[in-house]
Amino acid sequence: MGERKIKNMEEFASVSGISRPTVSKYFNDPTSVRASTRARIEAAIEQYGYRPNIYAMNQNRQLTKNIGVVVPYLADPFFGEIVRVIERRCIEAGFSPSLFSSHGEAEQERDILDTLRSLKPAGVLLAPLGRLSDKSAIEAFCRDVPTVLFDSNIDGMGEAFVGSDNYSFVSQTVEYLSRTGEPPSFFEMKTPANPNANKRRRAYLDMMERLGLEPHVLQIDGSGWAFEEIGRKGGHDVLSRDALPTNTVLCSNDRLAIGFMSACFEAGRKVGRGAGHDLRVASHDDHPFSRYTCPSLTTAAHDYANVSGHAVETLFRLIESGGRFQTREETLFSARLIMRDSA
Amino acid sequence: MGERKIKNMEEFASVSGISRPTVSKYFNDPTSVRASTRARIEAAIEQYGYRPNIYAMNQNRQLTKNIGVVVPYLADPFFGEIVRVIERRCIEAGFSPSLFSSHGEAEQERDILDTLRSLKPAGVLLAPLGRLSDKSAIEAFCRDVPTVLFDSNIDGMGEAFVGSDNYSFVSQTVEYLSRTGEPPSFFEMKTPANPNANKRRRAYLDMMERLGLEPHVLQIDGSGWAFEEIGRKGGHDVLSRDALPTNTVLCSNDRLAIGFMSACFEAGRKVGRGAGHDLRVASHDDHPFSRYTCPSLTTAAHDYANVSGHAVETLFRLIESGGRFQTREETLFSARLIMRDSA
DNA sequence: CTAATTTCTTTACGCGCGTAAAAAATTATT
DNA sequence: AATAATTTTTTACGCGCGTAAAGAAATTAG
Secondary structure (H helix, E strand, O other): OOOOOOOOHHHHHHHHOOOHHHHHHHHHOHHHOOHHHHHHHHHHHHHHOOOOOHHHHHHHOOOOOEEEEEEOOOOOHHHHHHHHHHHHHHHHOOOEEEEEEOOOOHHHHHHHHHHHHHOOOOEEEEOOOOOOOOHHHHHHHHHHOOEEEEOOOOOOOOOEEEEEOHHHHHHHHHHHHHHHOOOOEEEEEOOOOOHHHHHHHHHHHHHHHHOOOOOOEEEEOOOOOOHHHHHHHHHHHHHHOOOOOOOEEEEOOHHHHHHHHHHHHHOOOOEOOOOOOOEEEEEEEOOOOHHHOOOOOEEEEOOHHHHHHHHHHHHHHHHHOOOOOOOOEEEEEOOEEEOOOOO | OOOOOOOOHHHHHHHHOOOHHHHHHHHHOHHHOOHHHHHHHHHHHHHHOOOOOHHHHHHHOOOOOEEEEEEOOOOOHHHHHHHHHHHHHHHHOOOEEEEEEOOOOHHHHHHHHHHHHHOOOOEEEEOOOOOOOOHHHHHHHHHHOOEEEEOOOOOOOOOEEEEEOHHHHHHHHHHHHHHHOOOOEEEEEOOOOOHHHHHHHHHHHHHHHHOOOOOOEEEEOOOOOOHHHHHHHHHHHHHHOOOOOOOEEEEOOHHHHHHHHHHHHHOOOOEOOOOOOOEEEEEEEOOOOHHHOOOOOEEEEOOHHHHHHHHHHHHHHHHHOOOOOOOOEEEEEOOEEEOOOOO
């Protein structure tokens, strides 16, 4: 690199000694040209630092090499991790990921889908808001663009869903908690934004019944995505009303648990197991910060690596299959119980 | 919306009864056409749901309407918030933000700058990795693309920098801590990734000298972005070595403090002020989770709103000025002390 | 109401690349 | 070495839009 600046593919083709259509073919798919030709082109790229104009490239291509990645909420470190893996895999496979966050708002989600449509992506990985999502907008989008849903499912939408098996989270925590101490109450938001929450509540009720235990669901007020504050306020409410039937609380998710534990601390209730502790708290998700709560939070971990990895692979297969699957695929990965000090 | 599908601008122009060049002008800048014309075009957009092909639009435009937004680390909720504000403001101003995260890796940062170059953005908001950044790559990039740095500064690069005044963080916390109790030691990573860390250490040393107090810096091992774990390990090390000269610790940033407090809890040391507590911990950043540590963390808050708001405004001014400022601007916003329960 | 000004229409060209078709060159097969 | 199969070159067109220039139309000023 260092020669004079190449203006366009015509010029690049001439300095590299390869015809323009072949160069164009190379940029569309490097493996589609003979190895010796590929080497010459790559040497020239190295030497001249040429990159084709992506706008001109994508204008006529029926399908671009773009992949849209949409998450509901960026300030949740959970998605930060997922996105990191997804982006890396996309780039390795020769795609250009475009990242979008709905920031918890349905209107934003709609706008993002609109924007994505005009990006003509080869495929989209979409983690929808959930309950708040404009279902019909998502449905219409999925009809036009090959889409794999992840994290939270919406029945029938997209060609596939990849996520965690909520039942496996709850069954493990409930089993563990009731085996090692008093049975848990279930602490959750009254109107949860995420459909996973409903699955978890049902799993809780089911597991308690199976174990022959009396279920007890604590539904707290609050809406939106400020889970910690909702958990804290709800926690204070529950504690002051003395609404806990046992000394064990199972939170629907870690962020709620972080808030709840903060309320416990403020109310002078000691969280942990064994002598000298007032109550046990456990939760689900293995949020990146759950290791650092005081005490560290016993939780059930997403199989982050498999969820993100399999979501990407599914999308690649979908793209290769021309954007449609015969039948909608649903893949759920099991959780892993992480025993720490809170329960 | 609901009529037949419009294929291109030619067709849209004819159904809307406006000539194509005028329609083109409208999409480039809606205010550049007469109000009555604008109304007719917008009615037609509404009716036919037409959106111009962004690839064709951007191909010939010397300057696109894209704005690149680059953050060093997505899994940090701090940046999630910043990005939310920035994106909203960009969209309101008629730009299309493209979000990128370096995920803590210099190579990724370089690749992102490469990608951004080919996006031909009108401007870029860049929060660099800091110490790890490939300075020469950033410098070369800033020469080609109008760039405003934010969060962490690199001397002389970009046309402007917008961030927080690290001195104001530390001076407030040091002043508060030494006024209300024993003077603080400063707890930080030996080789911090972020240049803000160095400014904070110097501010600590300076403030302690001013107050006529003996400074004491605790530099702990570890590199990378897993601050909580580094803080926890370093915390255990410091506590077990009995290396604290006073009962007060000031952490360089909240994530480190979260780890440190986790170590304190594990070691049975009670954090907080007043009787019955072993040590006080304070920190800087007002990380979204700092309210929910146990005890809640006393810290100095970024002026999030002003930093993100002013960064965007500065970039808009820069774009309007043709991409160059006479002299590099530096804007620092002061921190606000948030007194909670940890100190 | 006329003149000056602003806005719009008409016409026309080009951007950088995708892509199709036919011919030429290269490589593989027998 | 001759034939078949693959890959590349040549030639050519078009995508959807930006944009420039000249003239027509609409608006504003006087």
